[in-house]
Amino acid sequence: MALAVPGDISTLTGGYIYDRRxxxxxxxxxxxxxxxxxxxSFPHPSAADMTDALAQLAALxxxxxxxxxxxxxxxxxxxxxxxxxxxxxxxxxxxxALEPGLSEGQARDMAARESANLALARHIxxxxxxxxxxxxxxxxxxxxxxxxxxxxxxxxxxxTVIRETPPLILSVGLLARRKGxxxxxxxxxxxxxxxxQAKIVGRAHEPYTASALHDMCVDLGLEQRVQLVxxxxxxxxxxxxxxxxxxxxxxxxxxxxxxxxxxxxxxLPIVSTRAGAVPDTxxxxxxxxxxxxxxxxxxxxxxxxxxDPEFQGGCSAGAQRAATGLPGWDDAARVAAxxxxxxxxxDET
Numbered sequence: 001m002a003l004a005v006p007g008d009i010s011t012l013t014g015g016y017i018y019d020r021r022x023x024x025x026x027x028x029x030x031x032x033x034x035x036x037x038x039x040x041s042f043p044h045p046s047a048a049d050m051t052d053a054l055a056q057l058a059a060l061x062x063x064x065x066x067x068x069x070x071x072x073x074x075x076x077x078x079x080x081x082x083x084x085x086x087x088x089x090x091x092x093x094x095x096x097a098l099e100p101g102l103s104e105g106q107a108r109d110m111a112a113r114e115s116a117n118l119a120l121a122r123h124i125x126x127x128x129x130x131x132x133x134x135x136x137x138x139x140x141x142x143x144x145x146x147x148x149x150x151x152x153x154x155x156x157x158x159x160t161v162i163r164e165t166p167p168l169i170l171s172v173g174l175l176a177r178r179k180g181x182x183x184x185x186x187x188x189x190x191x192x193x194x195x196x197q198a199k200i201v202g203r204a205h206e207p208y209t210a211s212a213l214h215d216m217c218v219d220l221g222l223e224q225r226v227q228l229v230x231x232x233x234x235x236x237x238x239x240x241x242x243x244x245x246x247x248x249x250x251x252x253x254x255x256x257x258x259x260x261x262x263x264x265x266x267x268l269p270i271v272s273t274r275a276g277a278v279p280d281t282x283x284x285x286x287x288x289x290x291x292x293x294x295x296x297x298x299x300x301x302x303x304x305x306x307x308d309p310e311f312q313g314g315c316s317a318g319a320q321r322a323a324t325g326l327p328g329w330d331d332a333a334r335v336a337a338x339x340x341x342x343x344x345x346x347d348e349t
Contacts, residue, residue, distance in 0.1 A: 001026070001031055001032070001033060001034065001064060001065050001066065001067065001340050001341075002033070002034040002035070002036050002060060002064055002065070002066040002067070002086070003019065003022075003023050003033055003034070003035055003036065003066070003067050003069075004035075004036035004038060004053070004056070004057065004066055004067070004068040004069060004072060005019050005035070005036070005037065005038065005069045005071075005072075006037075006038040006039060006040055006041075006042035006043075006045075006049075006053075006069060006071050006072040007037075007038070007039075007040035007042070007071075008040070009023075009035065009037070012203070012231050012232075012233070012234070013174055013203070013205070014093075014151075014256075014257065014258040014259065015069070015071065015093045017258060018093065018127065018151050018258065019069055019091070021151075021152060021329050021332075022149070022329065022332055022333060022336060023035075024329070025152065025329040025330050025332060025333035026333045026336060026337065028330070028333070029330065029333050029334070029337065031337065034064075036053075036056045036057070036066070038052065038053040038056070038072050039052060039053065042071050042072045042075050043071050043072070043074065043075040043096045043099075043110075044075070045072075045075055045076075050076070050077060053072060053076060054076065054077065054080045054081070054084075057076075057081070057084045057086065057088075058080075058083065058084055058085075060084070060085065060086035061085070061086065062085045062086060062087075064086050064087075065086060065087040065088075065089060065122070065340040065341065066086050066087070066088060066089065067089045067090075067091050067125065067336060067339075067340060068088060068089070068090055068091065069091050069093075070090055070091055070092040070093055070094075070095075070096065071093070071096070073088075073090045073091070073092075073114075073117055073118075073121075074090075074092075074095070074096045074097075074110070074113060074114035074117055074118070075096060075110075075113065075114075076117060078113060078116045078117055078120070081117055081120055082120055087122045087340075088120060088121050088122055089121060089122055089123050089124070089125060089336075089339050089340050090117070090118055090121040090123075090124045090125070091125045091126075091336075092118075092124060092125070092126045092127070092131055092135065092255075093126075093127050093131070093255045093256070094127075094131055094134075094253070094254075094255030094276070095111070095114060095131075095134065095135070095138070095139070096110050096111075096114055097110040097111035097114060098253060099178065111138075111139075114139070115139045115140070118135070118139055118141060121145070122339075123145055123146075123147065123339040123340075124141060124145055124146050124147070124339075125146075125147050125148075125149050125335065125336050125339050126146055126147070126148055126149070126255075127148070127149065127150060127151060127255055127256040127277075128148065128150060128255060128256040128277040128280060128281065129148055129277075129280055130255070130256075130276055130277035130280050131148075131255050131256070131277065132146045132148050147335050147336075147338065147339045148335065149331075149332040149333075149335035149336050149339075150256065150326075150327050150331075150332060151256060151258045151261065151327075151329075151332060152326075152327055152328045152329030152330070152331065152332050153261045153262075153265060153323065153326035153327065153328065154265075154328075154329075155265055155323070156238060156241070156242075156265055156266055160242065161242050161266075161267070162242060162243055163243060163244070163245050164197070164243045164244070164245070166195040166196050166197050167195070167196050167197070167245035167246070167306060168196075168197055168198070168199065168240075168243055168244040168245055169188070169196055169197070169198040169199075169244070169245070169246055169247075169248050169302070170198075170199055170201070170240055170241065170244035170246070170247050170248070170263075170268070171184055171198065171199070171200045171201065171202075171247070171248050171249050171250075172200075172201045172202060172237065172247075172249065172259040172262075172263075173200075173201075173202045173249055173251065173259065174202045174203060174205035174206075175200075175202050175203065175204045175205055175206060175209050175210040175213060175228070176202075176205040176206045176209055177206065177209050177252070178251065178252050178253055179202070179249065179250075179251055179252070180249065180250035180251045180252045180273070180292065180293075181200055181202075181209075181213055181250070182212070182213065182216060183250035183252075183292075183293065183294070183295050183298055184198075184200070184248060184249070184250040184298065185213065185216050185217065185220055185222060185226065186216075186220070186295035186299075187250065187295045187296075187298035187299035187302055188220075188222060188225070188226060188299070188302070189220040189221070189222060190295065190296065190299035191299050191302055191303050191306070192221070192222075192225075194303065194306050194307065196225070196306060197225055197226075197227075198222075198225060198226045198227070198248075199226075199227045199229050199240060199244075200213075200226065200227070200228050200229060201229045201230070201231075201232055201237060201240065202229075202230070202231065203230060203231035204230070210228070213228060214228060237262075238266075241262060241263065241266035241268065242266060244266075244268055245268075245306075245312075246268055246269045246270070246271060246287075246302075246305050246306070246312065247259075247260075247263035247268040247269070247270045247271070247272075247287075248270070248271040248272070248298075248302060249270075249271075249272045249273075250272070250273060250292070250295075250298050251272060251273055251275050251276075251278065251292070252273070252275055252292050252293065253275050253276045253292075254275060254276040254277050254278050254281070255276060255277055256277050256281060257277065257278060257281055260272070260278065260281045260282050261281070261323070261326055263319065264282070264283065264286055264319035264320070264322050264323045264326075265319075265320075265323040265326070266319075267316045267317075267319055267320045267323075268316065268319060269286065269287045269305055269312050269315030269316050269318075269319060270282050270286050270287030270288075270315070270319065271287055271288050271289075271290075271298065271301045271302055271305055272287065272288075272289055272290075273289060273290055273291065273292040273298075274289045274290065274291060274292070275292045282322075283318055283319065283321070283322035284318075285314065285315065285317075285318030285321075285322075286315055286318040286319035286322050287305070287315050287318075287319070288301040288304065288305065288315075
């Protein structure tokens, strides 16, 4: 089988982590995984990257199913994609047309191409029930053509927890508009009377957003209390989870959100939004979810979590309970294998 990914698969973002861990789990189940590396200009590919991606797919033999990351799949030229001999399986983290910042025309064109390309797929793997429902409702995809392979969860190996003083509010997500860090900063400014510190972890996916967040910290008087950490390794991130008192992400949309599983696994109460798949991912008793784009509501949720130790402790316990029921990466790999081969590997049947 082949796995086609645009850009560098070692990139430390949720989508790339998912692709990499899924490939590792498929290998562990006995499959030989061949990587196809597309250019990093997707989902708005340059002419050269488009030509190269289609050439790599066209070169695959008929008996080599290929799992194509949705960041590229929905943006490929439909006519050329229809001529690919290899069985195509789309891996959709979230529809490209839902990315914030697109004009109405761009979103409409993206949705049309994505819909046409999904119709060519032998099967579609999605990362959450929310995305499955969205493809059925908005893209007219039949339910039997969709399989849900939720991200796997690795329980923390380190048991020592050292919560920082003042309480550390941890947020993890790309410095991109979709992640709602601007909403978080405005909410933090509203609880400046409380004792806390905050760290936002994530690489500068959108340079203009990263610059705006730095300026916003200064304008809101938060530069001494909020740190934009940037991208960190998984061991460093795990250490931050152990030192944090709560997890906060004011996201505008999530197709799943691996970071929520990580936060719950570390027993962190969560403050987030009722956006996309978040309500399906975060257990009801693990935190507080508010409407997106509402810094006042987000601030009130943060205030309650920081000011009510009993409530915070209950949410922490709820997060830990929820984490015990999360799937592993082998579970996700078995779902993907059935989509690719309509069967399990020999040692799994």
